[in-house]
Amino acid sequence: MSGRLVGGLSVMWRTVRRVVVGHLDDVSGGGWHTRAVVVFALVFGLSTADTSTVGASATQLRNAFGISNTQIGLLVSITAIVGALASLPFGVLADRVRRTWTLAIVVATWGLAMLGNAAAANYEQLLVGRIFLGVVTAAAGPIIASLVGDYFAPSHRGRVYGYVLAGELLGAGFGFAVTGDVATLSWRAAFIVLALPAFALAVVVWRLPEPARGESSRAPEAEDETGPTDAQRLARRRGIGPDPDLVLHGDLRRMGLVAAAKHILRIRTNLVLIFAGALGYYFLAGVQTFGVEYVKKEYGITQVVATLLLLFVGIGAVIGVLAGGRVGDALLGRGHLNGRLVTAAVAGTLAIVLFVPAIFTRGLLVGAIFLLGAAFGLSAQNPPLDAARLDIMPPPLWGRAESVRTFVRSGAQAVAPVLFGAVADNVFGGGRSGLQWTFAVMLVPLVVGTGLIYLGLGTFPQDVATAAAATDRDEEGHGLGRAAA
Template sequence: MQPSPQVSTRYRYTVLLFLALAYCLNYMDRQVIGILAVPIKQDLKLTDSELALMGGFAFAIFYSCLGIPVARLADRMSRIKIISVACLVWSACTASCGLANSFGQLLLARLSVGIGEAGGVAPTYSLLSDYFPPRQRGRALAVLTLGLPIGSALGLLLGAIFAENYGWRAAFMLLGAGGIVLAPILFLVVREPPRGQLDAPTGDGTPQANPTLGMVVRHLLPLPSFWLISFASASASMLSYGLQFWLPTYIYRSHNLSLTTTSYVLSSITIVGGVIGLLLGGVLCDRLGARNKGAYGYVPSIGFIIGMPFMLAAALASGLPATVAFLLLPQVAGVMWMAPAVSSVQHLAPPTMRASASAIFLFIVNLIGLGAGTLAFGGLSDFYQAHFGPEALRYAIITVVVVLYPLTAVLYALAGRKLAGDWQE
């Protein structure tokens, strides 16, 4: 029996709060490596390419590849059980990063974090889609993804504070402990809802039971909007993950700041710009998308068009105040894609396929975005070292921005043209 509307409304926001908290911890554990890269590089004597491999590709390879089989389980089993176990695993593995004494050991620990986090995101998207009706999903997913800027900012801030006072190893251990505490609370508080309870019936009104992965792929293959959204988001993620990982090192190197001051500067930009951008993207796509589903692609496209000149200005600025001022708008524009993209994927597959469709989307986004994003910046930085010396990372950032901002904007615009024909209410 369904709960009363009053209880249902109150409880679904409780669920959203707890899932957003888990999402926040997910990104704290994922992004803390960006601010800790400076002491880790000094302690373990790593190159920029090794840092990039550890911070991006090592995490992405298992995170992306295991996301699909875990999502297959989530389309059949209790999603909240999967999310709770995943939270416990990624948090314990984050804590284990603090025990590493070599590049190989830290690389293995980061691989393990990716294994745990593979079970968190796609089941969460699917679960929320059964707590919020279609007209509110963009905003609900925007609130969920607030965990990204909040978690990233807290990871930067707490990571730097812990590192300077207790060492980088303690930072990993203390952050991992938070998720170990949250995991059983999630399991006890969040209930598993009926799948598709808020969606309009399709066909004869009987949902298809347990679709195979082949059926999911065959459903998605003829939908150009899904693939355009996925590859546009992969390009956006290369920028997002790459900049999140390398901006702390860039600010630290180019402006001669302490680790803690660097974290204050970037965490402020991350949380202010990220919260504004995510909520703005969610509200705009829900409001404009009510009249034209193409808005779910056009809103991110416009964001990247606006953000590019400001990102270039930030990379070229010589003084810290100018750099900070120019970085705020790219931070807003650079996350506006998340709620529209994730929400649109939920509407391109029926309820019994949502977790699997989300996992395929995340596989593309993270294998390319997270795996190649940090590596592109780090590899270019090492390549430019002979020509630009200490300024090599600045020119690596400029190169990636000039290529990926226009590409991302074009792909989202093309997706906007196809969404209306592929959309499912």
């Protein structure tokens, strides 16, 4: 009987693997493109696994060092704060140096930093270790955004981001389930479990080919020529003109960080996408840090059951990122210029509507269903937003644009755990009720973020046309330079 069961599970695993790899090959173009998607997903997954491990280890850390919810939140926040600051110089590097090698070095250093966390003798040493970890994790966002833009066809970027961001969610699930359970035995062992895969991942990243900048590698069915994205071609066919005040001239790669940041923040849709995304990640950071504690107290269940519940909810989130990227790309492919933003706006609205009953119900089954749907909506908005950002930004600025976004997003993620913990302890009196009302109040940023996406529907078309014009001028400048040489 056991042999049949093992055989059946083996067949199921091979079937699932063939289906997933087949979908990835269709989206990415196969070969090393597929490997790149998996690698990027694993890099993001390692980061969220670390954050989730801190949250899942909250009880053990509190007992080991005698600390409060606010201090637990600070462990997550300090990493995000330092990461926000470090992301800016890494954005410059992403636009100027070999990105694959830089990312590989960072991931290897990441593993060393997590081993240092595991060796901390007291809370202060652990806090210092988290600061160092924040520096090395800051590189992932800008470098991966730049590589995605150059590796994959514009028409597929939403789906590619869906798979990449699924890695974030799977990493969070790994942090809650695997390292969270390991933490019940030893929180130090939990950090070691995360550190060891980082070194193997660094080797794989090192071996990835470096793509040519500004020339997206195409899937077999995509157009052969490089140049404008699908959204930019659609804007041109509709006769949408650029904003003349925002069309850049000259070699954009040599633009300084300050000048680039000023331009990036003048693009109205980019501001909308930056802050809408940051507000969503703000709420998610609070869930990652206090989610296990909340469901344990809300439903009166053990940590093991709470972990299983969050894994169930995570299924909805994974389906959401895959569906959000696919739907956004499909709408754009059918001629809906705002298709990616519409997808994100509707998904955000769904998340808000479902989170309200999810927070206030006391029934485990009903609460799990609402949480599943809310997680679907919250995660479905991210891939189309990430793909849309590449449509409104010239390729030479992708790294610096992502670093500015990472700076704002990391700031929101840094504030969230401390605010969640402080509000729960000091405003609502702690305990089950404190966390419940804290989660309810923290839905307000989600409402604001979704409202911003709806506002972006009016500015996105012209900003797409402006990015296309800036790209043309940059290519003309390079062409003249080569001719003169």
